Amino acid sequence: MPPSSRHGRTTTSSPPLSTYSTTTGNQHKLNVVTRLAIEGKATRGTEGKTDGASIKMFLKLAIPLESVTPGATIPLFPEENVKILLSKVHPLNANSAPYNFSTTLDPLLQKATRALNLPGRLQQSYMSLFDSISPSSPSLYTSGSSNSSGVVPLDEKYTGLILVSGYQVSYVLPKELPTRISDMTTPTRTSSGRRMSSTAHVQFVAVIDVWVPFLSKPPLSPYLLSIPVPRCLHNQIKLRIFPPTFQPTASSSLASITSQDEESTSWDLTSDPHVTAITSSSPRKRSRSNSQSYMHFADDESSDSSSGFPSGCGIRGSFQSAERIRVRWAKPMKSSEVPEATDGRRRVGVREVDSSMVYTVMGKYKPKGKRLNVSKEPEGIVMKVEYNAACQGVWFPGVATLLGMDVGLDCDDFDVTWHPEHQKGWDVRGDAGFHRFRSRSTAPTSISCFTSILVGKHPANLRTTFFSGRTFWQ
Structure with missing residues (x-):
């Protein structure tokens, strides 16, 4: 340049x-x-x-x-x-x-x-x-x-x-x-x-x-373009994007080349804010792969316009007032190629995790009450477990932005339940890359071994606390 x-x-x-x-x-x-x-x-x-x-x-x-x-x-x-x-x-x-x-x-x-x-x-x-x-x-x-x-x-x-x-x-x-x-x-x-x-x-x-x-x-992320723009109520964008390419080899079969040719005509594409397509009196015919390229992604995604270009791909239309417009595009991904978290979210990859685990012994646990067989209930210890992790290099090759990862407590051969006199559940917090979490188990006494964490494609610092669980040594 x-x-x-x-x-x-x-x-x-x-x-x-x-x-x-x-x-x-x-x-x-x-x-x-x-x-x-x-x-x-x-x-x-x-x-x-x-x-x-x-x-x-x-x-x-x-x-x-x-x-x-x-x-x-x-x-x-x-x-x-x-x-x-x-x-x-x-x-x-x-x-x-x-x-x-x-x-x-x-x-x-x-x-x-x-x-x-x-x-x-x-x-x-x-x-x-x-x-x-x-x-x-x-x-x-x-x-x-x-x-x-x-x-x-x-x-x-x-x-x-x-x-x-x-x-x-x-x-x-x-x-x-x-x-x-x-x-x-x-x-x-x-x-x-x-x-x-x-x-x-x-x-x-x-x-x-x-x-x-x-x-x-690519390969660890989609193409991401962030264009800062002034605040304005009337905004139009027309962005032309290079088409996907496929380089056949001598071992490529005719069927695989045909399949790649079908996929190479479109991108999975999304924008933030959403771009509303410009309607015309003579609508253009969209390819089959292009019309279906958003169907298998997370529910935070929706299809943006890719019409209005005689050749190649692109996005064209109007968008709402914003400080910047972000456009993401990537090759369509098959369902079998996208790993899922326990709640069905697309699972992110993490290049580096720096973590620590802190166990705090709160005291001994002795069964209380006049329940039957209470004497047969084993004694245990009450512990507070705190896990801190800094995840660097969170990546996902598709265009979805609301993604998930699994955080689990490895109980090994121990019987671990929530303490009956303390709050039952996980407390998961994070930085700007963290959205919310969802526990797989809804049982009032058992501790779920996995909790799904919803994150964006940014470095995320996670702080997970298991409040006052009781551990029975067998």
């Missing part, structure tokens, strides 16, 4: 996250994105290139004039692991139509107009809104840019720019606004009880070209 730089409008990449950049303007916490469209293509790295996705973000911005000052910085979304390759900002009029620009020099603006469903570009120059400046002044435009139509890119002091400030991808407002600001402002009415007010907004369209690496990939 090209070298990185944070501050140029036509930059190629952002520096490492440890680098901190600042701006002269004050930062404002505002939700200024009114429409968002994401288009991208995921690729597998070859010849030393990084696995990831080339993502283009198209944003429609509405800036409230009463809440900001020229040159101020507005955070849009966290930088996280993205690398900015290119950015561009252009003004819109009151009807959301872009002022005149060159489609030759700024092809991304043309794509943004289509992706955001904006009106066609105007023939009017943005600089015509400045009374004291001649539109032909060379200082208004970016140096070194010209074309046959005579329309050149505007200078950043009139459009603003995109940069990274405080680990946030931010929009720096233009330092100069037009004299005839009413030509590009849109009144927005808000209500507060019976009182009505109107706030003027100026609108811009922004294009941010970024590179997003995979957070995980």
Whole structure:
């Protein structure tokens, strides 16, 4: 990939996250994105290139004039692991139509107009809104840019720019606004009880070209792409994904090749938040394997759209407001290939477990009461057993995220039951990767030898306590 730089409008990449950049303007916490469209293509790295996705973000911005000052910085979304390759900002009029620009020099603006469903570009120059400046002044435009139509890119002091400030991808407002600001402002009415007010907004369209690496990939995990996005109520995504591949060998039978060819046409794919498919008047025919690829996964999964692509695979549709959108995909897995926990959940693998067991003897146990044969009930000891485990490298090759593992108490040849005067049951706790647990046995006196732990695909620290069991030595 090209070298990185944070501050140029036509930059190629952002520096490492440890680098901190600042701006002269004050930062404002505002939700200024009114429409968002994401288009991208995921690729597998070859010849030393990084696995990831080339993502283009198209944003429609509405800036409230009463809440900001020229040159101020507005955070849009966290930088996280993205690398900015290119950015561009252009003004819109009151009807959301872009002022005149060159489609030759700024092809991304043309794509943004289509992706955001904006009106066609105007023939009017943005600089015509400045009374004291001649539109032909060379200082208004970016140096070194010209074309046959005579329309050149505007200078950043009139459009603003995109940069990274405080680990946030931010929009720096233009330092100069037009004299005839009413030509590009849109009144927005808000209500507060019976009182009505109107706030003027100026609108811009922004294009941010970024590179997003995979957070995980096979064989121990699915392909995982996490794209940070600004908070917005109208969001669209169109992500093309490379198709599965199968490399036949000399020992491959015709039946196995045919089976692999059927499976190679689809992925198991899911997203968070869920992507709602875009309906069309001529729906596309989906393959049989694609339509069934979500049927055998955990109940926290549901099918996302993979239509709208003449070739290959992908996801396309709308999604709700979120801080990021995560897309996971993996090859379909057969039921026989997926080990299950005792409660039917898909079982995770763990690369490393660091554990310890603590036994605390609470005292002797002697039978009490006037029950028959009470003298024949053996004496024992009352113990508190505490097990702590740190599970690192929790993995699962599929797209399901609500998974399970079994935690068991090996009783060996001893008779172990819950103490009748203490709480009966397990107490299992964990960190962010832990959700809940479920005991296999519902008997009031017996201790279940296995308990199913529901975990996510993250490192999990488990703390398991068996309260006051009584052990009978035989």
